[in-house]
Amino acid sequence: MLDARELREAVRAGEHTGPTAGLVPGYTQANLVALPQADAFDFLRFCVQNPKPCPVLDVTDAGSPEPAQMAPGADLRTDVPRYRIWREGELVEEPEDASEHWRDDLVGFLIGCSFTFERALLAEGLPIRHVEQGVNVPMYRTAIDCTPAGRFSGPLVVSMRPMTPSQAIRATQVTSRYAPVHGAPVHVGEPAAIGIDDLGAPDYGDPVEVREGELPVFWACGVTPQAVAVASRPELMITHAPGHMFVTDVRDETMATL
């Protein structure tokens, strides 16, 4: 089995260009956002003010593509299987290598991902419906506003996993341990109360089946910072493509606070 560094080398060499779900189990995967230094303080402040959707795992020096805390020696320009390049908030390209778009004034941010706590949920025998159905997790823009910071503002995005009430209670306990990677749910049971009209039509990802006796359980989602950054139309932003995460050298279990 590959370790995290070996996977990143395979990605860098163009040998792996697909999604990363389930790869290198036990290692923390992360969302990528890279922005010009002029936007970096407001964006970091936005993340700090909204820790549930935007848990910051690492921040690079301006111009450096190395996330020195989470993966020393890695290169954020090449070690993500697929990128999205955004200019003035518009998606312009989805390359497998971001080197030609990188600039000396870019700051890279790694943000926690719910893949970390999904492993803990599965270990408890709790259902992850989108994994069972082999699709992407359903995600929704809510009517809950994030705390604005400078030029960055926008709605909270949530992911949803259907569970029975007793499963939802156990999942709340389990994910509460993972405060640095979204932590406990933000809502349970009433989609309309947070501005979600149709569970069957997620804003990102794929719909999943909600069975008789199940409640929808909602967690703050790492797509929030990307959605908010797009809405603020920065001159240039480089992110991972959905599901194509950056794999760090840090163990999932180190994200548990208790």
Next chain:
Amino acid sequence: MLDARELREAVRAGEHTGPTAGLVPGYTQANLVALPQADAFDFLRFCVQNPKPCPVLDVTDAGSPEPAQMAPGADLRTDVPRYRIWREGELVEEPEDASEHWRDDLVGFLIGCSFTFERALLAEGLPIRHVEQGVNVPMYRTAIDCTPAGRFSGPLVVSMRPMTPSQAIRATQVTSRYAPVHGAPVHVGEPAAIGIDDLGAPDYGDPVEVREGELPVFWACGVTPQAVAVASRPELMITHAPGHMFVTDVRDETMATL
């Protein structure tokens, strides 16, 4: 009894100029650091990279003295009982009002304080020796380097509370709940192992008695960001004076992650 807003109004009116320990019990008190906007990104990044000593509770807009998340309507220029004004890393003044030193480019940071978890320790019947002895908590510079960020780097500062082994274990459990305000201890038992040669000579605060059968238990300390910022010699920095904290509107219990 005063609530947090009433205490801040008394402070603003010059009616309370002393330490804040024990005042408005149940409300979170915070460390203040204000820096020019040019240093703000590096400082915030330093805090994010060192979350145990530097848990960020709020960040103001540049030039705004209002910590809008933790105490809407408050004024960081006047609502701290005593300030320290630092220029190029040198302490130049300790005024009761910082208005004449405030600038339009200053960003204010509120950083978590161990007063929050001390209440939880006392509620468990665990000893807080410096409270028993009526002195300031002993604090020490360690040989542990913080993760550097831009111009900011320096040693971890820790606070110390002596406890029996069984008390130390319970205190580890209790403070683990308070991840946003320093969380679990960083060390127990061997001061020399973290570069502390003499427990009787703390670098900040006062020495306390360590009794037969007790271990020194060390927590990451909110003096770290101030010490690090001083070491980096920023043009201007405004902080609270030790023990003279900013009292927020947020309840201590909301700082518990579990």
